[in-house]
Amino acid sequence: MTALVPDLEKMRDCTSCPIRHKAVCAKCEPDELQRLEEIKYYRTFAPGQTIIWAGDRMEFVASVVSGVAALTQTLEDGRRQMVGLLLPSDFVGRPGREVAKFDVTAIAETTLCCFRRKPFEKMLEETPNVSQRLLEMALDELDAAREWMLLLGRKTAREKIASLISIIARRATINERVYSEAVSVDLPLTREAMSDYLGLTLETVSRQISALKKDGVIGLKGNRHVVIPDMRLLLAETGDDDDGGALL
Amino acid sequence: MTALVPDLEKMRDCTSCPIRHKAVCAKCEPDELQRLEEIKYYRTFAPGQTIIWAGDRMEFVASVVSGVAALTQTLEDGRRQMVGLLLPSDFVGRPGREVAKFDVTAIAETTLCCFRRKPFEKMLEETPNVSQRLLEMALDELDAAREWMLLLGRKTAREKIASLISIIARRATINERVYSEAVSVDLPLTREAMSDYLGLTLETVSRQISALKKDGVIGLKGNRHVVIPDMRLLLAETGDDDDGGALL
DNA sequence: TTGTTGTTTTGATCCGCATCAAAGCGGCGC
DNA sequence: GCGCCGCTTTGATGCGGATCAAAACAACAA
Numbered sequence: 001m002t003a004l005v006p007d008l009e010k011m012r013d014c015t016s017c018p019i020r021h022k023a024v025c026a027k028c029e030p031d032e033l034q035r036l037e038e039i040k041y042y043r044t045f046a047p048g049q050t051i052i053w054a055g056d057r058m059e060f061v062a063s064v065v066s067g068v069a070a071l072t073q074t075l076e077d078g079r080r081q082m083v084g085l086l087l088p089s090d091f092v093g094r095p096g097r098e099v100a101k102f103d104v105t106a107i108a109e110t111t112l113c114c115f116r117r118k119p120f121e122k123m124l125e126e127t128p129n130v131s132q133r134l135l136e137m138a139l140d141e142l143d144a145a146r147e148w149m150l151l152l153g154r155k156t157a158r159e160k161i162a163s164l165i166s167i168i169a170r171r172a173t174i175n176e177r178v179y180s181e182a183v184s185v186d187l188p189l190t191r192e193a194m195s196d197y198l199g200l201t202l203e204t205v206s207r208q209i210s211a212l213k214k215d216g217v218i219g220l221k222g223n224r225h226v227v228i229p230d231m232r233l234l235l236a237e238t239g240d241d242d243d244g245g246a247l248l
Numbered sequence: 249m250t251a252l253v254p255d256l257e258k259m260r261d262c263t264s265c266p267i268r269h270k271a272v273c274a275k276c277e278p279d280e281l282q283r284l285e286e287i288k289y290y291r292t293f294a295p296g297q298t299i300i301w302a303g304d305r306m307e308f309v310a311s312v313v314s315g316v317a318a319l320t321q322t323l324e325d326g327r328r329q330m331v332g333l334l335l336p337s338d339f340v341g342r343p344g345r346e347v348a349k350f351d352v353t354a355i356a357e358t359t360l361c362c363f364r365r366k367p368f369e370k371m372l373e374e375t376p377n378v379s380q381r382l383l384e385m386a387l388d389e390l391d392a393a394r395e396w397m398l399l400l401g402r403k404t405a406r407e408k409i410a411s412l413i414s415i416i417a418r419r420a421t422i423n424e425r426v427y428s429e430a431v432s433v434d435l436p437l438t439r440e441a442m443s444d445y446l447g448l449t450l451e452t453v454s455r456q457i458s459a460l461k462k463d464g465v466i467g468l469k470g471n472r473h474v475v476i477p478d479m480r481l482l483l484a485e486t487g488d489d490d491d492g493g494a495l496l
Numbered sequence: 497t498t499g500t501t502g503t504t505t506t507g508a509t510c511c512g513c514a515t516c517a518a519a520g521c522g523g524c525g526c
Numbered sequence: 527g528c529g530c531c532g533c534t535t536t537g538a539t540g541c542g543g544a545t546c547a548a549a550a551c552a553a554c555a556a
Contacts, residue, residue, distance in 0.1 A: 452513060
C-alpha cells in the first residue's frame, strides 16, 4: 500500500513544476511542463461528493492535490467494495479509456489537478518520460492491489483492522522511521469507509477497533485519532510475515 | 479479468517477432526485435514447481508462452491467496525490481520466454514502444485486480464460483461471442488452486460447484470440464451488474 | 438549553463458510 | 488384477462475522 503514496517529500520539492506533483512531472522537460500547464485546471469536491460515476465519459485525467478519495465498485444489490484509495499525488483515470469503469468519490474535501484527456494522451505518445513515470506508478498500484487482495481473501477482521491502521500509520510517518516509539495518527476514513476498504460491515470494524483498544494495542483519542504505543505490537496483529517491511 | 489475456488471435499472428508474443513485441521495430532476440531464452516448469520464490533475486523478466502459473502470497501461518493468474502472453516480473515480492508457481506445465533483466531494462529506457505497451498491460492487470478485489471482499461462495467459471469461459470463447448457446470449457485449475484464487477452502469450492450443477446452471464432464447450457444463467449467478460486459 | 442529524458503539441472534473427518474415485506402477 | 497416491466429494459440527435493533455520543442550528 505504501506505493500509493510515493515520496511526499520529493513531491513537495518539485516546485519548478506547474503541476506540483511528482506523480506526473518528475522527469518532465521544460517544454513538456509548458504543455501540461496549458491543459490543466483545478476542481474541488466536498466530502461525500461523487467525482466520477462508473459509465461516465472521461473528460479528464487528474492528479490528487489534497484530500482523500476512493475508487469503489458495487454489486447489483448494493454491496460495495473500495478498490482504490486515492491520496495526494495519486493519479486518477486511465489514459486511453473513454468510459469510467469505477465510481470515484471524495471522502474528505478533495482537490484535483485535472488535465483534459485528449491532449494529455496525445502528449503521452510523444513524451516517453511521462509514460515511463506512469508505468512506475501503475506497477506500484498493482503491488498495493495484491497486498490488498491477500487482506480481503485471507485475513480475519482483527488482522484487517490492524493492517489498515499500520498502513495508515506507516505513511503518516514516512521519513521518520522511528519504530518502537509511540506514534499518533489521524484516520482520514469514517468507519463506513473502513468497512468498504476491508470488506467488512461497519459494526465489525467498530467492534474490532474496540477490541484492539481493550488489549492495549492501540489507544483512541476521539473517534478519528489513534495512538500506537508500540508499532511492533500492532504489526504482530496483522498476520503478515515479519519481513514484509524489508521488502518495501 | 479478460484483460489478463489480451488478444490471443493477434498474438498468434505476430509471427515476424522472435518472441512471438503480443505481450512485448507488438509495436517493436526490427532492430528492437533483434536486441530482444539476443537476451532471450526459454525455460519450462513442471506442474507444482515453483518458478520464483518471494525474496529471490530476479534474474529475468518473462512472457508466458504456454501453460498456467500463479502469483501467490502467504501469511505467516500458511494461509495462502492467489494474487495473479498468469496465462499465455502474460508478463512475469517487474522492470526495476531487484527482489521478487510474490511466489510464482506453475500450475500446469508452463513454458516461459525469459529476458535477462538488466539488458531488458536498459532497452526499456531507450524504446518507448515497449514501455508504452507495458503500461497498457499493467493498467489492464490493475483493472483485473480491482474486479478481483470486489469478488474477494463482497461476493458469496456461490457467486465467486460462478464468476470464476464465467471468467474462464469468456476467455476460452474470445472471438466467438455466441451467447445463449451451450459452451464447454476446460478448467485449467485444481479445486485447490480455485480456492486460492477465490479466498475459499477447497471443500467449499467443491460443494458450490456441485450445487450449481444440481441447479442446472452448469454441467460437469469429468472433474475438469464444464458445460454451460446458457451463459446468461451463469452470469445471473455472479452478482455483477448486468452491464458489466458492455464496459469491457 | 433542546432538538436534529450523522456517526459510532454495543447487544442479541443467525447463517455461511471453515474445520475436522472420512469416504469415493480416478490414474498409474507393479 | 492389486495397492498406492493425489484429487475430489460428502458429512457433521463450530465459530466468526453479518444482520437486525437500539442506545450512546458529537456536532450544530434554532
